[in-house]
Amino acid sequence: MKAAPFEYIRAESLEHVLERLSQHGMDAKAIAGGQSLVPMMAMRLARPTVLLDIYRLPELRQVNIEPDRVRMGATTRQRAIEYEIDLHKALPLVRDAVRWVGHIQTRNRGTVGGSLVHADPSAELPLAATVLNATLRLRSQADGERQIPAQEFFLGPMFTATAETECLVEIEWPVWQGAVATAFEETAMRHGDFAMASAACQLQLDEDGICRRAAFGVGGVDGTPRAFPELARQLVGQRIDESVAREIAQIALQQTEPGSDLHADADYRRHLGVVMLTRVLLKAAQSHHSAPALQH
């Protein structure tokens, strides 16, 4: 399993990347950590003739933590997130999600933006971005910058709204004001394997444990990560107990169309989705009682 031949260009600047993407279009592919792209090239599922290495561009890996948002360069290393305590406080759901991403060896190379543009339906960071509805900034030489909400970015398995001449440059994560409770769970054959089903949620609870704001979603079930903003609004004003969590999870999963594979058929995948989603809703709702200690 060897990649097909290609021309290698180490990008000198973002302008250089956009110029080459504009010049080569579909034949070129930007590579950052390459933890999905290199295996795909090895299996010849991807055969770019020009590989544009953007991994070392300093302008693509800045992280700025602001009061109401975190602006994260596209090539921010996944592993770096594990050690950024300030980032954990601002984005606890991203902290929770990244622990499930691949293995230490892949997280050392893998990037946040790389996972988003690869758009594996079972990947954790796309699910976190969808649940929080992060804003993705894409840039091209011809059209400059445009923004797209994560909930409109993922179009299908390995298929996003990124145009062939565009490069994802930044992810803007919203930071909710006040304390939040988060949870992320998944089921896979082994820890680090592709999830058969995963679920993520972020809640804001008042002092009585009543839900004031909610966002949740499931991954690995549909062709894209799924968030359920309308159902999440129904949780506001409720105390989330076992029956509330299970009922909302069942309604959510009825709105999905799972596929079948070797590991899980459609019914089982939907069942797992209900279990995972119920679990994260309860875990986040109950963390209210044990708050405010960080979960480590």
Next chain:
Amino acid sequence: MSFSPVNVEIKVNGVIQPRTVEPRTTLVDFLRDHLGLTGTHVGCEHGICGACSVLLDGEPVRSCCMFAVQADGMSVTTVEGLAPQRGCLSKMQDAFCETHALQCGYCTPGMLIACHALVERTPQPTEAQIRDAIGGNLCRCTGYQQIVDAVKLATSPGYEVKSAQAKGSGVAHG
């Protein structure tokens, strides 16, 4: 379109290695075929098995999941570079021998790299941390328990390299 070879300089086990490579050469093929360092094993070649793990600037990565050109200017440590000197074993390697943490040995270079990286960052790891650290490496012989035992042994207080060969006397195992 020409697919021009690229000049790279990669520091491997402390020695700068200038070479000209085809861009599609993976880092593991560079180590094995260009430098003759066959200690790093090629398993699945698509990021599943972890046999090809090496340290890149001190952190474990899969050398089948990157091209050598991406490592230009960086520092790589392979299993050959773990021992303090030629003919010696590191504490971890010695502990692997002591606890029978290998049978066929195919996964061993990757396991050793993962375990070295762990103790570099966490000198006294818990069992959960050990299992997490080797979570990206497949072993089909040991059931992992002896590997976990090896890391516990290597990190136990006062552990010293035991075998004669490990001390560098040059006596080969029978």
